[in-house]
Amino acid sequence: MxxxxxxxxxxxxxxxxxxxxxxxxxxxxxxxxxxxxxxxxxxxxxxxxxxxxxxxxxxxxxxxxxxxxxxxxxxxxxxxxxxxxxxxxxxxxxxxxxxxxxxxxxxxxxxxxxxxxxxxxxxxxxxxxxxxxxxxxxxxxxxxxxxxxxxxxxxxMTLPASLSATSGVNAIAHSVEALYAQNGNPIINLLAQEGVRALAAALPAIVADPSSREARSSALYGAWLCGICLGNAGMSLHHKLCHTLGGTFDLPHAETHTVVLPHALAYNAPKVPRAMKMLADVLPGSDGDAIRGLNLLLDKLGVKRGLKDFGMKEADVDRAAELATSNAYPNPRELEQGPIRELIRRAWAGEHAKADL
Incomplete structure (x- = not known):
């Protein structure tokens, strides 16, 4: 170890x-x-x-x-x-x-x-x-x-199903980045996997039946664990992108995290095979592919997949890419302006994430 x-x-x-x-x-x-x-x-x-x-x-x-x-x-x-x-x-x-x-x-x-x-x-x-x-x-x-x-x-219990879904995916994002954080550790990895496991099971159940107390309890438990991961491990590209997009273009916080997460994971995937496996192990239907698992989860939740749905203009993509790469910060993969721009464009358009960035 x-x-x-x-x-x-x-x-x-x-x-x-x-x-x-x-x-x-x-x-x-x-x-x-x-x-x-x-x-x-x-x-x-x-x-x-x-x-x-x-x-x-x-x-x-x-x-x-x-x-x-x-x-x-x-x-x-x-x-x-x-x-x-x-x-x-x-x-x-x-x-x-x-x-x-x-x-x-x-x-x-x-x-x-x-x-x-x-x-x-x-x-x-x-x-x-x-x-x-x-x-x-x-x-x-x-x-x-x-x-x-x-x-x-x-x-x-009265949190709308749609907001429950995006808020829960926002929480999952904390654990995803903790799994490949520069300062990660085995304890945080365990918490991250358990948090994602709980939320990935609970969120579709909440969308199907918002009154399910068992699903609500599991989701809150999972969100707590994912929050602990956020507080104990450094965040990378995903959170940088979401802060840039949300703060600069006034986009809703949880919805932005939901849209960006699978694309940010796809960008980092080649450099974090161990994290990808740990994530795939706890995402239902992933078949060993964490990106597939996240895409499948978002499809189940019926959430909006494009930043354009929340008011971002295509003309903003270039500026967002410049801001996202303007300051150095820890990330498993070096930031490349072209692929980052394409990542943001796909997120803007609402496309499914693909591991070809």
């Missing part, structure tokens, strides 16, 4: 059904009593439910969490935070709300409790992506990691 380093991130996880009711107990355990609640404009009712659970003992609610964590929204939230005298942050929602909670926590030092309602996985990572002037940049710091994560399967 090769030498490796593994470091577990110190977050506390509460997993199950009805676990949101443990929020008052968790705040009390931490000696906190005046949280600022965070949510998106679409999830104010869930923030209101939290306020009821806490018996009204909150500093207030900021409901403008926004996709890609724009710095200007964070600055607006900071002003609200200062005016309320909050002693902690409780974020309920998906990646947008989690990102805002992270941005506020790293700026203020306040304890951050995260309550995910999607399969984003960012709640268990020390990574923050922020957008300013049309560019999305990421940074990593142990202080960014939320202190407590409360996974409540009940909160995912």
């Amino acid at each position: 090769e030498n490796f380093i593994y470091q577990a991130n110190p977050s506390r996880v509460i997993f199950g059904s009805g676990t949101i009711q443990k929020l008052p107990e968790e705040l009390s355990r931490l000696g906190l009593s005046k949280p600022l609640l965070l949510c998106t404009p679409q999830q104010t009712s869930q923030a209101a439910d939290l306020e009821k659970i806490l018996g009204g003992k909150v500093a207030g609610t900021f409901s403008r969490a926004t996709m890609h964590t724009p710095v200007e929204v964070t600055e607006e939230a900071l002003e609200v935070l200062k005016s309320t005298g909050a002693d902690s942050l409780v974020a309920i929602g998906g990646g947008s709300t989690t990102g805002l909670g992270k941005a506020l926590s790293i700026r203020t030092g306040l304890y951050h409790i995260c309550i995910p309602t999607t399969y984003a996985g960012s709640e268990v990572t020390p990574i923050l992506g922020e957008t300013q002037a049309g560019l999305k940049k990421t940074r990593s710091d142990p202080k960014i990691l939320p202190g407590t994560v409360i996974y409540d399967v009940d909160l995912t």
